[in-house]
Amino acid sequence: MTEETTIKVRVQRGTADDTPRFDRFEVPAHDSQTVLDVVSWIQQHADPGLTYRFACRVGMCGSCAMMVNGVPRWTCRTHVRKVLGDAAEIEIRPLRNLPVIKDLAADLDPFFDKWVAAEGRHHPTRTRHDPIAPVDPGSAERAQASAGIECINCAVCYAACDTVTGNPDYLGPAALQRAWTLFNDAKEADRDAILDAVTGPGGCTSCHSMGSCTAYCPNDLDPMSAIAGLKRAAARRYFRKAG
Amino acid sequence: MRAVPRAHPLWLAYILHRLSGLGLALFLPAHFWVLSQAMTNPARLDAFLELTGMPLVKLAETGLVFLLAVHFFGGLRLMALEWLPWSAPQKSLAAAATAGAFLVSTLFLMRAI
Numbered sequence: 001m002t003e004e005t006t007i008k009v010r011v012q013r014g015t016a017d018d019t020p021r022f023d024r025f026e027v028p029a030h031d032s033q034t035v036l037d038v039v040s041w042i043q044q045h046a047d048p049g050l051t052y053r054f055a056c057r058v059g060m061c062g063s064c065a066m067m068v069n070g071v072p073r074w075t076c077r078t079h080v081r082k083v084l085g086d087a088a089e090i091e092i093r094p095l096r097n098l099p100v101i102k103d104l105a106a107d108l109d110p111f112f113d114k115w116v117a118a119e120g121r122h123h124p125t126r127t128r129h130d131p132i133a134p135v136d137p138g139s140a141e142r143a144q145a146s147a148g149i150e151c152i153n154c155a156v157c158y159a160a161c162d163t164v165t166g167n168p169d170y171l172g173p174a175a176l177q178r179a180w181t182l183f184n185d186a187k188e189a190d191r192d193a194i195l196d197a198v199t200g201p202g203g204c205t206s207c208h209s210m211g212s213c214t215a216y217c218p219n220d221l222d223p224m225s226a227i228a229g230l231k232r233a234a235a236r237r238y239f240r241k242a243g
Numbered sequence: 244m245r246a247v248p249r250a251h252p253l254w255l256a257y258i259l260h261r262l263s264g265l266g267l268a269l270f271l272p273a274h275f276w277v278l279s280q281a282m283t284n285p286a287r288l289d290a291f292l293e294l295t296g297m298p299l300v301k302l303a304e305t306g307l308v309f310l311l312a313v314h315f316f317g318g319l320r321l322m323a324l325e326w327l328p329w330s331a332p333q334k335s336l337a338a339a340a341t342a343g344a345f346l347v348s349t350l351f352l353m354r355a356i
Binding site: 208 | 249251254258321324326328
């Protein structure tokens with residue numbers, strides 16, 4: 001029988017009204033153990049009161065993101081081995097830049113409100129009674145649109161972004177990438193509405209291109225380049241109007 | 244001091260660009276004031292320029308050149324990043340070409356001096 005080893009874990013506790021405090025736990029270590037496994041073990045064996053959020057456990061739903069040792073990660077696909085490294089313990093906190101509901105569950109309302117504010121909804125070119133418009137999968141615009149469609153709304157980019165921290169009005173990488181995806185969609189009817197929405201205060205021009213969104217996106221998407229695309233489109237429109 | 248948890252190469256380039264810009268912004272008023280002495284008080288300017296022979300001032304000037312170089316290349320990087328929709332391999336090639344050109348030109352400069 002092998003000796004059981006444990007992982008030291010620090011978990012942020014408390015609601016939005018409390019000063020955050022940390023509880024320490026020792027969790028049995030296993031092979032291929034994910035951070036979500038660790039959090040679940042604490043909730044099931046040490047403290048049933050621990051609040052956290054997850055659903056699919058396979059990296060599709062985007063609900064289990066947390067700050068792990070200061071870095072936003074999808075915890076269901078993050079192995080403990082990867083984040084522990086030489087560190088003595090794992091620190092788990094709720095996502096940055098969002099209000100806390102309780103313990104590790106962050107309130108994602110501001111994140112999704114900004115998707116709406118960035119005009120991240122489709123403006124159709126046809127009605128349901130018209131034939132379906134053909135989309136050329138090989139076109140450059142489609143390649144730009146396809147680059148961002150695998151976003152799972154996990155808010156990892158939003159938590160990684162220091163511009164969001166400094167400017168609460170900033171729409172954030174996910175919402176702006178959604179706007180860029182729609183802007184390049186052949187079936188999008190109102191590109192001006194999108195550019196209007198993303199060029200106001202807190203829009204794409206607030207981005208400082210620090211690249212944390214692209215560096216930490218668990219799906220290897222590139223919101224920073226999408227935002228740069230919006231900046232170019234906005235500049236082109238401005239000079240066209242001015243010229 | 245705790246290490247910055249989310250430091251990655253792009254973030255470091257960003258913070259270096261910002262801090263060098265801040266340093267230059269603080270330096271420029273003093274720079275312009277010294278230059279203005281050429282018009283208003285040449286004797287004081289000459290006295291001030293004597294100071295540039297001091298090793299400490301030379302060291303500070305090296306720091307200024309570093310700030311300027313970092314800020315200049317940081318700005319070029321940012322413009323390329325935002326205005327040129329290049330793919331990742333294209334960016335790598337461009338960075339390699341710039342680094343190669345910088346190396347060759349520095350070698351020429353060192354031969355010249």
